[in-house]
Amino acid sequence: MRGPHRQLLAALLPTLVLLLATSLPDPAAAVRAEPPRPPPSPPPYALQLMMGLYPNHEWTTPVLASDEPRGQTWGPNSRNSTPHIPFTLAESDEDLIQLYDENLELDLAPWRRRNRSEVTVARLFELAERLPGKASQRMVLIKGGRLALLMQNSNSGPMLECEKPCDPVLDDLITDLRIWVAQSPQEWPDAVFFLNTADTSLCQAPGEGKRRSKTSLGPCPVPVLSLVKEWERHRDEDILVPITVGMHKAKPLYYFPWKKKIDRAIFRGTEYCHTRQYGYAPDTCSRTYFAHMTHLNPDWARFVDVGMVDNYTTRAPDGGSQVIPARGFVPMPELARFRYTLALDGITASSRLARLLSLNSVVLKQTSPWIEWYYRSLVPGTHYLSFWNHHRTDLLQVIKYVRHKSKYLVDVATHGQQFAYRYLLPNARRLYWRRVLHEYVKVFADMDEYVAKQVIPAGASA
Ligand SMILES: *[C@@H]1O[C@H](CO)[C@@H](O)[C@H](O)[C@H]1NC(C)=O
Numbered sequence: 001m002r003g004p005h006r007q008l009l010a011a012l013l014p015t016l017v018l019l020l021a022t023s024l025p026d027p028a029a030a031v032r033a034e035p036p037r038p039p040p041s042p043p044p045y046a047l048q049l050m051m052g053l054y055p056n057h058e059w060t061t062p063v064l065a066s067d068e069p070r071g072q073t074w075g076p077n078s079r080n081s082t083p084h085i086p087f088t089l090a091e092s093d094e095d096l097i098q099l100y101d102e103n104l105e106l107d108l109a110p111w112r113r114r115n116r117s118e119v120t121v122a123r124l125f126e127l128a129e130r131l132p133g134k135a136s137q138r139m140v141l142i143k144g145g146r147l148a149l150l151m152q153n154s155n156s157g158p159m160l161e162c163e164k165p166c167d168p169v170l171d172d173l174i175t176d177l178r179i180w181v182a183q184s185p186q187e188w189p190d191a192v193f194f195l196n197t198a199d200t201s202l203c204q205a206p207g208e209g210k211r212r213s214k215t216s217l218g219p220c221p222v223p224v225l226s227l228v229k230e231w232e233r234h235r236d237e238d239i240l241v242p243i244t245v246g247m248h249k250a251k252p253l254y255y256f257p258w259k260k261k262i263d264r265a266i267f268r269g270t271e272y273c274h275t276r277q278y279g280y281a282p283d284t285c286s287r288t289y290f291a292h293m294t295h296l297n298p299d300w301a302r303f304v305d306v307g308m309v310d311n312y313t314t315r316a317p318d319g320g321s322q323v324i325p326a327r328g329f330v331p332m333p334e335l336a337r338f339r340y341t342l343a344l345d346g347i348t349a350s351s352r353l354a355r356l357l358s359l360n361s362v363v364l365k366q367t368s369p370w371i372e373w374y375y376r377s378l379v380p381g382t383h384y385l386s387f388w389n390h391h392r393t394d395l396l397q398v399i400k401y402v403r404h405k406s407k408y409l410v411d412v413a414t415h416g417q418q419f420a421y422r423y424l425l426p427n428a429r430r431l432y433w434r435r436v437l438h439e440y441v442k443v444f445a446d447m448d449e450y451v452a453k454q455v456i457p458a459g460a461s462a
């Protein structure tokens with residue numbers, strides 16, 4: 001999630017949490033002793049619009065934000081039901097082995113095959129100098145439980161803050177890393193690494209011919225750490241790391257009684273369009289295409305509700321234009337009121353997938369070459385249902401095929417939540433990051449030697 005969208009979420013979330021908390025019948029909420037609150041404010045405009053679209057929905061039943069797993073049928077009368085699929089937290093490296101094997105190990109494999117004496121810190125700096133110095137990219141140094149940022153031209157010394165322009169996603173990640181390494185310095189290796197939080201990868205696999213995009217470096221001589229990459233026909237060689245933005249604001253799990261959910265597939269977001277083309281949908285942007293179909297085609301509108309945050313103007317083949325009216329921004333937890341949520345690519349992978357998995361709804365995910373650090377452990381048909389496998393309209397067939405299989409749908413929703421609970425909470429992300437860095441430094445010939453010579457200046461934030 002990027003830009004104004006995220007700011008809006010930040011602005012709306014406190015109101016929403018307040019709304020939920022004040023109307024919650026659950027005694028657990030009362031246990032969290034909080035100061036008296038002002039009366040709830042009216043729901044934001046987008047929610048009001050949604051209430052108009054679904055007047056028969058039980059809007060007075062709140063979405064429950066929960067630290068603990070509950071039964072899928074959770075509702076006012078079945079509060080104590082426990083999930084029929086076991087939920088466990090990943091609390092150590094051992095609990096995360098499968099995630100490491102299915103994701104990190106694949107990212108490391110090409111680097112472990114390299115001639116180690118050619119993977120050097122000097123080459124890492126050479127690579128950084130070829131990049132234009134973007135707000136979303138920094139060279140990061142960790143030493144003795146402290147973190148600093150290095151200038152790409154190595155003339156000036158280490159800095160403690162991410163100086164402007166600094167992408168908020170990068171800034172959040174640096175803040176979390178700094179806290180993590182300071183908490184347990186001995187658990188973190190000393191390392192210097194290039195961190196890329198842009199919406200794209202940097203390192204394509206060798207032997208893939210011409211560069212695929214302006215932002216790609218081509219094959220990299222040394223690894224960089226990125227948030228997304230392509231993993232299909234092209235296998236980018238970036239090492240993927242978890243994002244942390246928004247992580248602390250979200251609750252681990254959200255619930256809404258399955259039987260009361262609105263029988264639609266919901267999406268609210270901005271009209272970002274992916275940069276890769278698909279054989280069956282060469283110029284189709286999933287977000288705007290589905291918004292278009294929701295607006296114009298009653299057969300689609302019965303099953304799918306895709307709305308853009310802002311008014312969106314489409315161009316018709318005859319040169320005319322048509323405005324698809326805005327449906328506004330809806331805070332993520334409110335999407336739990338729907339049976340299905342849609343995971344549609346933004347420019348590349350969308351970090352909202354982790355949030356969608358935490359709602360007890362079925363995630364319908366667009367098949368896409370873009371992945372984040374954990375995607376290779378997600379099993380279609382188990383943790384989510386996939387579409388865009390054959391045709392740009394196949395979403396409708398998927399929904400029509402499963403919609404009466406309630407038991408299966410509840411299982412998919414529960415498996416999705418179970419995955420999010422085990423692998424996507426802040427502590428699991430911290431462990432994954434730590435593992436990445438321990439393995440990353442081993443790929444270099446001279447990492448210890450380089451870091452031993454570095455000095456991080458004393459400073460208030462250290
Ligand atoms: C590895 O790289 C070094 C330095 O370029 C070179 O001297 C050495 O022969 C290479 N080893 C192999 C097995 O290619």
Ligand SMILES: *[C@@H]1O[C@H](CO)[C@@H](O)[C@H](O)[C@H]1NC(C)=O
Nearest residue numbers: 309310311323325326327328
């Ligand atoms: C969308 O357009 C309508 C009609 O022009 C306008 O009233 C409304 O404020 C616009 N909504 C947004 C979110 O821009």
